[in-house]
Amino acid sequence: MKLGILTSGDIGKDTLEKIILDYKICFVLTDSNSLSIIELCTNYKIPFFKGNPRDGSAYEFVKNYNIDLIISINYLFLIKSDIINHPKILSFNIHGSLLPKYRGRTPHVWSIINNEKNTGITAHIIDTGCDTGDIITKIIIPINQNDTGFDILNKYRSEYYNLVKDVIKKIESGKLNLIKQDEKLSTYFGKRTPQDGKINWNWQKQRIKNWVRALAYPYPGAFSYFGNKKIIIDEVVFSKIGFKYDVPNGTIIANEPNIIVKTPNGTLELKKLRESVTFNVGDKLI
Numbered sequence: 001m002k003l004g005i006l007t008s009g010d011i012g013k014d015t016l017e018k019i020i021l022d023y024k025i026c027f028v029l030t031d032s033n034s035l036s037i038i039e040l041c042t043n044y045k046i047p048f049f050k051g052n053p054r055d056g057s058a059y060e061f062v063k064n065y066n067i068d069l070i071i072s073i074n075y076l077f078l079i080k081s082d083i084i085n086h087p088k089i090l091s092f093n094i095h096g097s098l099l100p101k102y103r104g105r106t107p108h109v110w111s112i113i114n115n116e117k118n119t120g121i122t123a124h125i126i127d128t129g130c131d132t133g134d135i136i137t138k139i140i141i142p143i144n145q146n147d148t149g150f151d152i153l154n155k156y157r158s159e160y161y162n163l164v165k166d167v168i169k170k171i172e173s174g175k176l177n178l179i180k181q182d183e184k185l186s187t188y189f190g191k192r193t194p195q196d197g198k199i200n201w202n203w204q205k206q207r208i209k210n211w212v213r214a215l216a217y218p219y220p221g222a223f224s225y226f227g228n229k230k231i232i233i234d235e236v237v238f239s240k241i242g243f244k245y246d247v248p249n250g251t252i253i254a255n256e257p258n259i260i261v262k263t264p265n266g267t268l269e270l271k272k273l274r275e276s277v278t279f280n281v282g283d284k285l286i
Contacts, residue, residue: 001168002026002067004087006053006075008034011157015073015094018161020044023168026065029053031076052077059083069171071164072126084126089171091126094163096156098138099124100186103131108152110189111143112214115206118142121156123167125178130188134178136167148216194220201250201285205238205263212236221274224250224285231285235272236261243267250285261285 006029007016013036019025020040028048030037041048049061059082070083070091084091097107099122111119120140125133139162141155170176197215199208199222212222212233221232243253243262254260259270259279 001069001172002065004062004065004067004070005029006070006072006077006079007037008076009074010036011153011160012074013037013040014157015160015164016040019071019164020046022165026067027062029058029062029075053079053083059086062086069168070126073160073164078128078130079126081128084128092123092136092167093126093131093133094160095122095124095131096153097131098122098140099131099135100181100183103186103188105189105191106149107189108156109149109192109214109219112147112149112152113207113210115210116143119152121159121163123163124181132181132186134180136170136176136178137163139163146213149214149219150216197222199224199233199285201261201263203263205266205268208263208268209236209238217274226277226279226283226285229277231277232274233270233272234274236268237271239267239269241267248284252279252281252283252285255279255281 002024004027005016005019005025008031012034016037017040025046028037028041028046030048030050032050038048038050049058054077062083063086067087068089070087072093097111098120102110108119118140120138122138123136125136127133139159141159143152197220199211212235215222216234221234223230223232225231239260241254241260247253247262249263251262252259253262253267260267261270
């Protein structure tokens, strides 16, 4: 089975390392910032193309190779039909959600924010849409109550190659059973930026907790402002300390031994901050 691999980032590099040991890779498409993938290809003498594939130059590179499958793993770009249709058999992608829910970018982060109990990875046929192709197979991954976004990504990392192998076995055995995605169940989430991490203290305490853990270190982090100072928060826990309802949300209601903040339906302890800050009772986070 001759493969073309489209991949980006650390999770792509880790999966590519495993694929190299078991399969014939004819080429790799990656982005210019995935230096570890570029280095890996160089070391294994695998031809690679780096950069945006949508200007036509990527297909000029790809068309020189006779391949059976294209496999996309954490690849940053949508690809055009000329590349999708190039392999003899098919092109498939590994996406970090249980499709059709959470199409698009950073689905594991959004799954935590939305208090999902499970996430997963889905192998699906690549078409010209965004994560819209027929489903080949899935792996369900539980989200534990204290999992961070990075924790979930590491759970994905351990399963990506298993899913790749499973799909290839299905293809080789002729047991591919494609399932159309139900558009009524589909959701889509766009690219996040660091500035998207601002906490709204008028949210319910569970949503704030989910927001914080989804974005915790090494991600850019959930944040609030104390005066003009940006406060990045990496962990909060539920507190049993009571409060008065007329106190504004985001107010510090205790600072010893722990920093306690009021929300509409309870209090939260600020367990882990990225910088040292001294708060007084009555101070307000905004």
